[in-house]
Amino acid sequence: MSDESKKQLNRREFFSFVTVGWVAFTSAVAGLASLAFRYSYPNVTFDPEMDFIAGFPADYEEGVDERWKNGFGVWMVKQEGKLVALSNICTHLGCVPNWLPAELKFKCPCHGSGYYMNGINFEGPAPRPLERYKIALTPEGKIKVDKTKIYRYEKGQWDHPDSYLSV
Amino acid sequence: MKEFINYMADPIRSFPIMTILYILMMKYYRIIGTKKFAIGAVVASLPVVAWFCMDANFRAIILWPDNIPINIIIILIAWLTWYSLYRCAQNDARIEKGECPIEATPENREKVWTWPNLVYTELMCMIGATVFLVVWAIIFKAPLEEPANPTWAPNPAKAPWYFLGLQEMLVYFDPWMAGVVLPGIIVVGLMAIPYIDTNPKGNGYFTIKERPLAMWMFMYGWLVLWIYLIIVGTFLRGPNWTFYGPFEYWDFHKVVSEYNVNLSEFLWIKWLNMPMPGNIVLREILGIILTVAYIVVIPLWSAKTKWGKKIIENTGQIRYYIFIFLLLGMTSLPIKMVLRWLFSLKYIIALPEWELNL
Ligand code: FES
Numbered sequence: 001m002s003d004e005s006k007k008q009l010n011r012r013e014f015f016s017f018v019t020v021g022w023v024a025f026t027s028a029v030a031g032l033a034s035l036a037f038r039y040s041y042p043n044v045t046f047d048p049e050m051d052f053i054a055g056f057p058a059d060y061e062e063g064v065d066e067r068w069k070n071g072f073g074v075w076m077v078k079q080e081g082k083l084v085a086l087s088n089i090c091t092h093l094g095c096v097p098n099w100l101p102a103e104l105k106f107k108c109p110c111h112g113s114g115y116y117m118n119g120i121n122f123e124g125p126a127p128r129p130l131e132r133y134k135i136a137l138t139p140e141g142k143i144k145v146d147k148t149k150i151y152r153y154e155k156g157q158w159d160h161p162d163s164y165l166s167v
Numbered sequence: 168m169k170e171f172i173n174y175m176a177d178p179i180r181s182f183p184i185m186t187i188l189y190i191l192m193m194k195y196y197r198i199i200g201t202k203k204f205a206i207g208a209v210v211a212s213l214p215v216v217a218w219f220c221m222d223a224n225f226r227a228i229i230l231w232p233d234n235i236p237i238n239i240i241i242i243l244i245a246w247l248t249w250y251s252l253y254r255c256a257q258n259d260a261r262i263e264k265g266e267c268p269i270e271a272t273p274e275n276r277e278k279v280w281t282w283p284n285l286v287y288t289e290l291m292c293m294i295g296a297t298v299f300l301v302v303w304a305i306i307f308k309a310p311l312e313e314p315a316n317p318t319w320a321p322n323p324a325k326a327p328w329y330f331l332g333l334q335e336m337l338v339y340f341d342p343w344m345a346g347v348v349l350p351g352i353i354v355v356g357l358m359a360i361p362y363i364d365t366n367p368k369g370n371g372y373f374t375i376k377e378r379p380l381a382m383w384m385f386m387y388g389w390l391v392l393w394i395y396l397i398i399v400g401t402f403l404r405g406p407n408w409t410f411y412g413p414f415e416y417w418d419f420h421k422v423v424s425e426y427n428v429n430l431s432e433f434l435w436i437k438w439l440n441m442p443m444p445g446n447i448v449l450r451e452i453l454g455i456i457l458t459v460a461y462i463v464v465i466p467l468w469s470a471k472t473k474w475g476k477k478i479i480e481n482t483g484q485i486r487y488y489i490f491i492f493l494l495l496g497m498t499s500l501p502i503k504m505v506l507r508w509l510f511s512l513k514y515i516i517a518l519p520e521w522e523l524n525l
Contacts (some may be wrong), residue, residue, distance in 0.1 A: 073318040093342040096320040109322035111338045112408035128519035154519045
């Protein structure tokens with residue numbers, strides 16, 4: 001070997017450089033990617049709780065009660081001796097309908113679906129009625145709404161005793 | 168007069184009107200595609216636009232910051248549509264005389280490089296668009312709104328303007344259909360055009376006469392089923408997605424009652440006077456039969472007609488069936504709109520138990 005080529009890298013050195021470089025590069029990319037992944041999760045979540053205590057049955061008057069709508073996404077509807085917890089998610093594409101007290105209906109701002117007070121759909125594209133959540137009494141006589149359990153009218157689940165409270 | 172325009176703008180009436188206007192436009196494109204017509208139309212429309220703009224409610228809609236780009240787009244689309252009709256009319260007249268289209272004349276056959284000619288123009292357009300967006304955001308004070316809240320929706324809740332056609336479509340369809348299936352068919356169908364359409368006529372030059380079917384079909388889907396629906400969704404839909412005429416005040420308490428009925432309810436309750444059967448497939452049987460007829464029988468039958476035979480001869484079986492399927496997908500929208508307006512029909516097949524509603 002001439003002096004000249006000694007100054008350049010030999011094969012072994014070349015590979016060790018490449019290895020170090022490659023490992024550094026990969027770990028940098030992996031680190032960045034994991035940071036980016038972490039970034040896609042929020043630091044704090046404001047998701048509504050899945051179940052909550054909704055006071056006493058006597059707190060509710062006949063009709064639609066909106067007090068839990070903003071916090072939990074639930075309307076309490078008392079009608080014909082039954083108190084139900086109605087979901088506020090439109091069954092069409094999941095917008096949030098508004099309760100229009102003057103017209104006695106829920107009306108969705110997205111594509112105009114309309115529901116009667118009891119949650120049955122009657123206008124617009126919504127294919128099925130609003131869903132009911134499980135509603136039950138705690139031992140102290142308070143109402144507990146459990147949003148993990150839903151009751152769908154078209155499946156005949158509204159007769160289920162957990163889907164309403166007799167008041 | 169304003170009352171009358173409000174009344175006519177309701178999609179029930181304006182959709183057929185647009186369709187008729189579209190047919191007239193395509194039929195008489197040689198008259199429309201002249202410079203005289205264009206100048207006449209602009210001159211005639213200026214006072215009309217001015218008169219429209221005198222109305223406070225109309226001004227409120229078109230000057231709503233979100234709607235500014237749509238105003239621009241309407242003008243651009245009117246111009247581009249006219250321009251292509253103009254070029255088509257020119258070429259078709261030449262072709263009839265036995266000459267070649269303008270694009271094929273020797274002086275137009277010269278070619279230029281993509282780089283720099285095209286790429287450079289694109290870069291300039293990009294910069295121009297960015298400048299426009301920034302200026303627009305500053306002038307109209309683009310808001311930074313509050314964090315998303317899952318239990319509250321603005322009213323009216325509108326999609327970005329380019330999706331308003333889809334949102335308008337959703338009024339007539341189940342979210343699966345109008346939100347996933349139909350947009351998917353649109354995108355895939357547009358990508359498939361080069362593979363389905365093997366006719367070399369019209370490649371690289373404007374013509375309507377040599378490609379009547381392709382032009383009529385595409386332009387209908389584009390102008391009436393897409394642009395028109397965007398316009399309706401933007402300007403004519405107010406709170407609760409209720410229809411509001413162009414001169415109408417957006418009154419949150421406007422009451423419209425439409426009671427929509429599924430085909431199965433028509434069949435069992437209205438026509439047969441029977442309770443709905445418990446078996447859900449039996450309940451929806453009429454709708455299922457109609458749907459199957461629509462997507463199976465029509466293609467098979469049309470392949471037997473003279474029209475279908477000609478296309479099959481030119482393109483082949485598979486291409487023909489794909490084409491017919493795409494065409495049927497497109498026409499399902501006007502069909503459902505008309506059925507909704509005439510009979511308040513909600514779904515032809517309504518199987519919410521299976522999340523299947525057509
Ligand atoms: S999401 Fe409510 S009508 Fe479409």
